[in-house]
Structures are given as C-alpha cells and as structure tokens.
Amino acid sequence: xxxxxxxxxxxxxxxxxxxxxxxxxxxxxxxxxxxxxxxxxxxxxxxxxxxxxxxxxxxxxxxxxxxxxxxxxxxxxxxxxxxxxxxxxxxxxxxxxxxxxxxxxxxxxxxxxxxxxxxxxxxxxxxxxxxxxxxxxxxxxxxxxxxxxxxxxxxxxxxxxxxxxxxxxxxxxxxxxxxxxxxxxxxxxxxxxxxxxxxxxxxxxxxxxxxxxxxxxxxxxxxxxxxxxxxxxxxxxxxxxxxxxxxxxxxxxxxxxxxxxxxxxxxxxxxxxxxxxxxxxxxxxxxxxxxxxxxxxxxxxxxxxxxxxxxxxxxxxxxxxxxxxxxxxxxxxxxxxxxxxxxxxxxxxxxxxxxxxxxxxxxxxxxxxxxxxxxxxxxxxxxxxxxxxxxxxxxxxxxxxxxxxxxxxxxxxxxxxxxxxxxxxxxxxxxxxxxxxxxxxxxxxxxxxxxxxxxxxxxxxxxxxxxxxxxxxxxxxxxxxxxxxxxxxxxxxxxxxxxxxxxxxxxxxxxxxxxxxxxxxxxxxxxxxxxxxxxxxxxxxxxxxxxxxxxxxxxxxxxxxxxxxxxxxxxxxx
Numbered sequence: 001x002x003x004x005x006x007x008x009x010x011x012x013x014x015x016x017x018x019x020x021x022x023x024x025x026x027x028x029x030x031x032x033x034x035x036x037x038x039x040x041x042x043x044x045x046x047x048x049x050x051x052x053x054x055x056x057x058x059x060x061x062x063x064x065x066x067x068x069x070x071x072x073x074x075x076x077x078x079x080x081x082x083x084x085x086x087x088x089x090x091x092x093x094x095x096x097x098x099x100x101x102x103x104x105x106x107x108x109x110x111x112x113x114x115x116x117x118x119x120x121x122x123x124x125x126x127x128x129x130x131x132x133x134x135x136x137x138x139x140x141x142x143x144x145x146x147x148x149x150x151x152x153x154x155x156x157x158x159x160x161x162x163x164x165x166x167x168x169x170x171x172x173x174x175x176x177x178x179x180x181x182x183x184x185x186x187x188x189x190x191x192x193x194x195x196x197x198x199x200x201x202x203x204x205x206x207x208x209x210x211x212x213x214x215x216x217x218x219x220x221x222x223x224x225x226x227x228x229x230x231x232x233x234x235x236x237x238x239x240x241x242x243x244x245x246x247x248x249x250x251x252x253x254x255x256x257x258x259x260x261x262x263x264x265x266x267x268x269x270x271x272x273x274x275x276x277x278x279x280x281x282x283x284x285x286x287x288x289x290x291x292x293x294x295x296x297x298x299x300x301x302x303x304x305x306x307x308x309x310x311x312x313x314x315x316x317x318x319x320x321x322x323x324x325x326x327x328x329x330x331x332x333x334x335x336x337x338x339x340x341x342x343x344x345x346x347x348x349x350x351x352x353x354x355x356x357x358x359x360x361x362x363x364x365x366x367x368x369x370x371x372x373x374x375x376x377x378x379x380x381x382x383x384x385x386x387x388x389x390x391x392x393x394x395x396x397x398x399x400x401x402x403x404x405x406x407x408x409x410x411x412x413x414x415x416x417x418x419x420x421x422x423x424x425x426x427x428x429x430x431x432x433x434x435x436x437x438x439x440x441x442x443x444x445x446x447x448x449x450x451x452x453x454x455x456x457x458x459x460x461x462x463x464x465x466x467x468x469x470x471x472x473x474x475x476x477x478x479x480x481x482x483x484x485x486x487x488x489x490x491x492x493x494x495x496x497x498x499x500x501x502x503x504x505x506x507x508x509x510x511x512x513x514x515x516x517x518x519x520x521x522x523x524x525x526x527x528x529x530x531x532x533x534x535x536x537x538x539x540x541x542x543x544x545x546x547x548x549x550x551x552x553x554x555x556x557x558x559x560x561x562x563x564x565x566x567x568x569x570x571x572x573x574x
Contacts, residue, residue, distance in 0.1 A: 070118060070119070070120060070121060071099075071118075071119035071120055071121040071122075071123075071124030072119055072124060072128065072171070072173065073102065073116055073117065073118050073119070073173070074099075074116070074117050074119060074127075074128060074172075074173050074174070074175060075114050075115070075116055075117075075173060075174045075175070076114070076115045076117060076134045076158070076174075076175045076176075076177045077107065077112045077113070077114055077115075077174070077175070077176050077177060078112065078113050078115060078136065078177040079111075079112060079113070079177075079179060080113060081104050081113040081115060081136075082136075082138075082156075083136070083138065083155060083156035084101060084104055084113075084115055084136065084156060084158070085101065085104070085155075086101050086102055086103050086104050087100070087101070087102070088100075088101070088155060089101040089155065089156060089157055089158060090157045090158070091117050091119070091134075091157070091158045091159075091160060092137075092157050092158070092159050092160070093123065093127065093159075093160050093162065097120075098119060098120055098122075098123050098124075098127060098160070099117045099118055099119040099120055099127075100117065100118050101115055101116065101117055101118075101158070102116045102117065102118040103115075103116040104116075115158070115177075117158065124171075125171065126162045126163075126166065127160055127162050128171035128172055128173065129162060129163055129166070129169075129171070129172065130169045130172050131162075131163045131186075132160055132161065132162045132163065132172075132175060133160065133161045133178055133182050134158055134159070134160050134175055134177045134178065135158070135159055135177055135178040135179070135180065135181050135182070136156055136157075136158055136159075136177065137156060137157050137158070137159050137181070138156050158177075159181070161182055161185050161186050162186060163186045164186050164187040180205070183205065183206060183218055183219075183220040183221075183236065184220055184236050188238070189238065189239040190217065190236050190237055190238040190239050190242055191236070191237055191239070191242040191245070191300075191301075191303045192220070192234060192235065192236050192237075192303055192304060193234075193235050193237065193245065193301065193303075193304065193305055193306070193307060194232055194233070194234055194235075194304060194305070194306045194307070195232070195233040195235060195251055195281070195306075195307050195308070195309040196225075196230050196231070196232055196233075196306060196307070196308055196309060197230065197231050197233060197253070197308075197309035198229075198230060198231070199231060200222060200231050200233075201253055201255060202255045203219060203222075203233065203253065203255065203280075203281070204219065205219055205220065205221060205222070206218055206219060207219040207255075207280055207281065208280050208281070209235055209237060209280070209281045209282070209283070210254060210280060210281070210282045211241055211244060211282070211283055211284075212284075214241070216237055216238055216241035216242075217235055217236050217237035217238055217241070217242075218235070218236060219233055219234070219235050219281070220234050220235065220236045221233075221234045222234065233281075233309065235281065242300065243300045244285075244300075245283065245300065245301045245305075246285065246297050246298055246299055246300060246301055247297050247299065247301055247305070248285060248286040248287070248297045249283050249284070249285060249286070249301065249307065250283060250284060250285075250286055250307075250310065250316035250317055251281055251282070251283045251307050251308070251309050251310065251316065252281070252282060252283070252309065252310040252311065252312055252313050252315065252316035253280075253281060253309060253310070253311055253312070254280045254281055254282040254313075255280055281309070282313070284313075284316070284317065286317070288317060319379070321377040321379055321380065322377060322378070322379035324352070324375035324376060324377050325375070325376045325377075325378055325399065325402075325450075325451060326373065326374075326375060326376075326449065326450030326451065327344075327352070327373070327374050327375075327376050327402075327450045327451045327452070327453050328371065328372070328373050328374075328448050328449055328450040328451065328452050328453070329371075329372040329373075329374065329412045329426065329453055329455050330360075330369055330370070330371055330372070330441055330442050330443060330452075330455060331369065331370045331372065331414060331455055332367070332369050332370075332442060332457075333414070333457055333458065334370075335357060335370045335372065335414065335424070336422070336424075337416070337421075337422040337423050337424035338354065338357060338372070338414065338424045338425070338426070339354070339357075339423070340354055340355060340356065340357060341353055341354060341355075342354045342417075342423070342424065342425045342426065343417075343425045343426070344374050344376060344412075344425070344426045344427075344428065345415075345425055345426065345427045345428065346381075346427070346428040346429070347429070349380065350380075351376055351377055351378075351380045351381070351428070352374050352375050352376035352377055353374060353375055354372055354373070354374045354426060355373055355374055355375055356372070356373040357370065357371075357372050357373075358370070358371045358372075358373075359371075360442075360443055362442040362443050363444075365442065367442065369442040369443060371443070372426065373449060373450055374426065374450075376402075378401050381401065399451050402451060402453065405430075406453065406454065408430060409430045409431050409432050409433075409434050410428060410429070410430055410453070411428070411429065411430075411431050411434050411439075411453070411454050411455060411456045412426055412427070412428055412453050412454070412455045412456070413426070413427050413428075413429065413455065413456050413457070413458050414426060414427075414458040415427045415458055416458075428453070431456055434454070434456060439454035439455075441454060
C-alpha cells in the first residue's frame with residue numbers, strides 16, 4: 001500500500017520548533033537545527049478489497065467452465081424455422097440435449113433460414129461429421145401413428161442423426177437440414193433393395209413392408225427411371241427379416257382391397273386400414289405358389305438387388321411368363337367392345353393381352369380395317385414350348401411355335417366375353433376349313449409391327465352375315481306377284497266352296513239319306529230274331545254234325561283201312 005511524505009515545514013517555525021520534540025525532551029543548545037527523527041508508517045490490509053477479488057475469481061471460473069463445456073457453433077439451413085427460438089430450442093441426439101440454438105436469421109438468398117446452434121463440447125466431434133443429418137421435430141398425426149407429442153409441452157426441437165463410424169473428412173460447420181425425418185437411422189441393421197413398378201400408386205415414403213403380416217421394413221425413397229417408363233422404389237428391410245429376401249422372392253402392392261368375384265363366391269383380401277389408406281408392400285417366396293415346380297433358392301439376396309413390383313398377390317406368385325412375342329391381328333369387322341388389356345385366349349387359357357388398337361386404311365381395297373397389336377407369352381403353352389425351346393436356338397422360339405400352328409388352321413377370332421356389357425376378347429383356335437385357304441389379310445404387309453396371325457370373322461359376325469344373306473334372298477323373292485297369285489287362288493277357292501254349298505251339298509244329303517235307309521234294312525236282316533239268322537244257325541249246326549261224323553269215319557279208316565272192303569267185324573256189329 002503506497003504512503004505519501006509529509007509536507008516540509010518552514011525553517012523558522014516557532015511552533016514547529018517547539019512542537020518538534022516530544023514532551024519531556026530537551027532541545028539541544030546551539031544555533032544549528034538538530035535533525036528531526038520520525039517513525040515511519042506501517043502498511044495495513046483492508047477487507048474491502050476482498051469483494052472484487054472474489055468476483056474476479058468467480059468470473060474466471062465461470063469463463064473456464066463455459067469454455068470447457070461449450071463446443072463449436074454450427075449453422076443449419078432449413079426451408080422454414082417455424083417454432084425455433086434462440087435460447088430455447090434444443091438440439092437433441094437420441095433424446096439427450098447436446099446443444100442449443102443461439103441465433104436464427106434469414107439467409108442472403110431469402111430462400112432458407114440459417115439456425116446457429118451452440119454445441120456442447122462433449123459429443124461435438126461426432127455431431128460435426130459430414131454425414132450428420134438434422135431435422136426439426138414437430139407433432140405429426142398420420143395413418144401410421146402419432147409422433148412428436150412431447151413437443152406440445154416442451155416446444156419443437158432439432159434432432160440429429162450422426163453416423164456411428166468416425167469420418168476421416170474432419171469436422172463440418174455448415175449443414176443442410178431435412179424437411180422430414182430420415183426413414184433409416186444410422187446404425188440400424190438391415191438391407192436396401194430396389195423395386196420396379198409401372199406407377200407409384202398409393203405408395204409413398206414411409207409406406208410399410210409386411211412379411212406374413214409382420215412389419216419388417218418401409219419405403220425410404222423413390223425416383224423416376226431415366227426413360228420415364230417406370231418408377232424405382234428404394235426399400236429397407238430390417239434385420240433379421242432381410243434374410244428372407246432371396247433371389248426368388250416376389251413383391252406385390254398390398255394397398256387397397258383385393259376383391260375377387262368368381263363361382264366360389266366373393267373373396268376380399270386386405271392388410272388392414274393403414275395399408276388401404278397409406279399404402280403397403282408385401283412379399284413372399286416363389287415356392288409358396290401351388291403352380292411353382294422349381295427348387296427354392298434360400299440364399300439371401302445381395303444389397304441393392306432389383307425386383308419387379310406386381311399389382312397383386314396372384315400376379316406375383318404366378319408362373320413367370322418369360323419374354324413376350326409381339327403379334328399383329330387385322331380385322332375387317334367392328335372391334336366395338338375390345339379394349340386395351342383384353343385377354344388373348346387359347347382354348348380357355350389366357351396366353352397374352354391386347355396392347356394397342358388402331359384404325360388403318362387399305363388402299364388396295366379402299367376399305368378401313370382395325371389393326372390390333374398384342375403380346376403373347378409362349379411359355380404358357382407349356383411343354384410344347386419347352387420342347388421347342390430346347391431344339392431352337394436364338395430368340396425366335398415363339399414364331400417357330402406359331403408358324404406350324406397357323407399352317408394347321410390356327411386363326412384369331414373376336415368373341416363376346418359378356419352379353420351384358422358387350423366386352424370382347426381375342427380367341428385363338430383351330431378352324432379346319434381355313435387350314436388350306438389363303439388368308440385374306442388387309443393392308444400392306446410390309447408395315448406390320450409383329451408376327452402376323454390370320455383372322456376369321458367372329459360367330460356373331462358370321463350370324464349377322466348369314467342373316468344378311470337371308471334378307472338379300474328374301475328381297476329377290478317376288479312377294480307382290482306371289483300375293484296376287486295367292487289372292488286369285490283364294491277367290492277360286494271361294495267360288496268352289498260356294499258351288500259345293502249350293503249344288504253338291506243337297507245331292508250329298510240325298511245320298512246320305514239313301515245310304516242310311518240301306519243300312520237300316522241291312523240291320524233288320526241281321527237282327528238276332530231275324531228268320532235269316534235262325535236258318536243260318538240251323539244250317540251251321542247240321543254242318544257241325546256232319547263234320548263230326550266225317551271225323552269219326554276218318555279215325556275208323558285210319559284204324560281199319562280194309563273196313564271199306566270187308567265191312568265191319570261181327571263183334572263191332574254187336
């Protein structure tokens with residue numbers, strides 16, 4: 001503690017001279033001034049200075065504590081920061097607070113919002129990795145369930161998913177936030193696959209995947225094929241259920257209600273209300289089909305394997321159709337009731353479908369005709385195609401199968417599938433009368449886009465043609481002349497009837513009366529008590545007696561032929 005020197009006293013200060021000695025001290029004699037000896041002041045400590053020293057120590061300790069606990073500041077970009085507030089919104093990792101929002105501001109492009117988050121030093125080394133994902137957790141209600149209800153009391157917060165493995169790229173300070181939570185978190189064990197479908201339908205990100213009614217995965221993303229003709233769905237199947245996905249596994253869209261009406265009744269198949277409204281996918285093994293006759297492959301499929309997504313369970317578990325053969329059919333008659341997707345039938349079995357219907361013009365005959373294109377699946381012919389497949393090399397097995405059949409009379413015909421709706425289908429069948437006939441094919445054959453199958457008229461068209469021929473023949477009949485002749489004949493018949501009534505009828509009446517009188521006389525003669533009948537009876541009696549006598553004579557002559565010469569014996573006379 002610093003001290004100040006006292007001010008100098010005047011040399012001739014009587015008061016100071018006299019008061020310079022203490023009481024009882026003797027002033028030295030003489031004119032010269034004697035030195036003045038004074039004791040120095042001692043340093044003293046004041047307790048007042050303890051307060052700022054304590055405040056300084058507390059401030060230094062707090063500063064050290066903050067420096068030890070706080071980590072780096074990261075910046076996250078979001079499309080919207082609804083509910084995010086500086087100093088209140090927390091950053092959580094697995095429901096543990098690992099940071100706090102320190103600032104929220106609009107980005108320079110005014111399309112995003114930048115959120116600064118002050119991380120805690122503990123755990124900041126894995127949160128600031130390159131592959132870390134951030135998203136804002138808000139309360140959500142969907143068909144799959146309710147999530148984020150805890151934010152109703154605590155407010156929204158930012159969640160983070162950090163990779164388990166330590167990245168070698170170093171720490172990152174700027175991140176792009178996600179609009180929705182990631183479907184697959186880091187460290188979740190499972191396998192990803194790709195499903196190819198014609199359309200997305202009711203499926204979306206988060207749609208569930210079921211195996212034997214057990215939820216085993218979900219759809220994590222989808223994208224469009226480069227040619228724009230299909231959709232690729234990226235799915236994730238959790239372990240240990242991913243081992244049931246084999247190279248022979250079949251996937252199908254299990255959304256909605258599968259309603260089947262047949263002779264056995266009405267059958268409805270569904271996976272529940274969530275699958276009906278929110279979409280879902282199911283899968284099974286190929287050997288679960290009753291028609292599957294090959295060996296089952298139980299080897300787990302590799303990650304990223306591609307599968308076809310069928311529309312229903314029956315389609316998925318059906319036998320594979322193989323490569324289709326494009327065929328072309330040309331009809332001169334109307335194709336009303338035939339639709340794209342209609343069956344191409346052979347002996348009651350569907351072997352293909354119609355893919356296109358066009359109207360063309362035949363310049364040679366100057367007539368319109370309908371060109372129908374379809375896809376045939378030769379594999380559905382069964383063993384006939386398999387035998388042909390073994391004996392023919394290349395990709396023409398389908399054409400090689402159809403050519404001999406066409407030579408034997410195979411033709412295409414339009415038939416009615418339903419009399420109520422008028423729907424038609426294409427039927428392939430054998431017509432023996434057409435086997436050696438030259439098919440009349442309309443249009444230019446050089447413009448065909450597939451294997452050409454000859455056609456014949458349908459049953460209804462044939463009936464219509466026959467009725468038309470009958471009507472044409474009826475038109476040639478001279479109905480007017482026939483009517484005039486018939487009228488003349490009826491007049492002649494009328495005159496004949498009048499003549500019969502006026503001339504022939506009286507004569508016939510007299511003749512009938514005469515015949516009646518004759519019959520009466522004959523009846524009188526033939527009466528039981530008539531004399532003629534009595535005499536006739538007597539005569540018949542005599543003839544009967546004579547016949548008996550002749551019979552006795554004949555018997556006697558047979559016994560004694562010599563009786564006519566010798567006569568009777570004496571004993572016979574007695």
